[in-house]
Amino acid sequence: MTVLCDLRSDTVTRPCAGMRAAMAAAEVGDDVYGEDPTVAHLEARLSEMLGKEAGLFLPSGSMSNLCALMALGGRGDAVITGKPYHVNAWEAGSASVLGGMMIVPLAPGPDAALEPEDVAAAIFEDDPHFARTRILSIENTVSGQAVSLARMDAAIAPARAAGLSVHLDGARLFNASVALGVEARELAARADTVSVCLSKGLGAPVGTVLVGPREVIHHARRARKLLGGAMRQAGVLAAAALWALDHVLPRLSDDHARATALAEGLSGLDIGAVRARTNMVHLRPHAQLGDLRGALAAKGILVGTPDPESRMVLHRDVDDQSLAAALTVFRNVSTGKPPVAMP
Incomplete structure (x- = not known):
């Protein structure tokens, strides 16, 4: 893979x-x-x-x-x-x-x-x-x-x-x-x-x-x-x-900006409840997290494992191109169900 x-x-x-x-x-x-x-x-x-x-x-x-x-x-x-x-x-x-x-x-x-x-x-x-x-x-x-x-x-x-x-x-x-x-x-x-x-x-x-x-x-x-x-x-x-x-230190704000962009992209997909914090995005999906994680991994997108909320972290190895690829995969696996509230 x-x-x-x-x-x-x-x-x-x-x-x-x-x-x-x-x-x-x-x-x-x-x-x-x-x-x-x-x-x-x-x-x-x-x-x-x-x-x-x-x-x-x-x-x-x-x-x-x-x-x-x-x-x-x-x-x-x-x-x-x-x-x-x-x-x-x-x-x-x-x-x-x-x-x-x-x-x-x-x-x-x-x-x-x-x-x-x-x-x-x-x-x-x-x-x-x-x-x-x-x-x-x-x-x-x-x-x-x-x-x-x-x-x-x-x-x-x-x-x-x-x-x-x-x-x-x-x-x-x-x-x-x-x-x-x-x-x-x-x-x-x-x-x-x-x-x-x-x-x-x-x-x-x-x-x-x-x-x-x-x-x-x-x-x-x-x-x-x-x-x-x-x-x-x-x-x-x-x-x-x-x-x-x-x-790397002078460009940390880029990671924060990409986290915001990822959260905004996910929010538009009806995939679950999304929250961005500094360089992290937390997603509580509608579907079972393990099912979502497996579907993403099969397409080359790796996300965090804690249940029931997945943490995604932006860093210097994630550029605009790889972020766009991730959002495309998320779009393809989106369930389309109504969002759930974050705790």
Whole structure:
């Protein structure tokens, strides 16, 4: 089967010729010894971009989030976060299994932000019967939804008043920045530590950078080693991320525009309920999702798998031509039934 358009995630991108050339030319060294200049450059660049003192290059966003929590808290501490946020729902329970921390999940509001009154109520009293609440972990974007600065501030306020540290899972932080029309460092300024994925919106093949205070990043580096995530000549990977910052970051708005175009095209097909958020489109079809997904795949269009709603993600490997091909296939498999309401 020939794949015409892969919309499963923005993690499916492959290095283009320019990115591969940058990787091949990368100056490298042993990063465990602190001797890889390209890794050091990437860490320093993202730290400066986001207004933080130091950075740490890690293999994955899951490890980055866990290292941040382990650096900000310890075993027996409680972490407040959103029920659908990655730290709670999508990282194999690592904060509890490996970090020894108690996750306190909250249901977010319709805009994916945590409600300040819920955050305040979730902070345990200073009592030996309870875990010590030490961290608030927030996320932006959440399933493509950009959370406003005002709503971030509202959720953070009770945490700061109680002396909690704040971690921001900003895997797609730059998508949030573009959607909200604010600098990424304004979003990052709300948190002590920020995790930014390089293999999602930015389209690099591997990695995440965690930024924050120098002392916290020092502890996170130890946690990375403990978790088996120290790397050696990682400059070949960091070079791809640096290339992405130069060439992919400036065009993230194109992904958002194509997501809007896809949503508008699907809305006109009576195929189901459609919603666009930053570089993502969510579709709740009339027909069984598995049937629709199979029909699309047979024609070379790959979409996300969660039921009953399918997520489609626009990225740098989806151009206008492949998007038009996807819409043509959708048009051919459209059921023509009345639309259903999104929850």
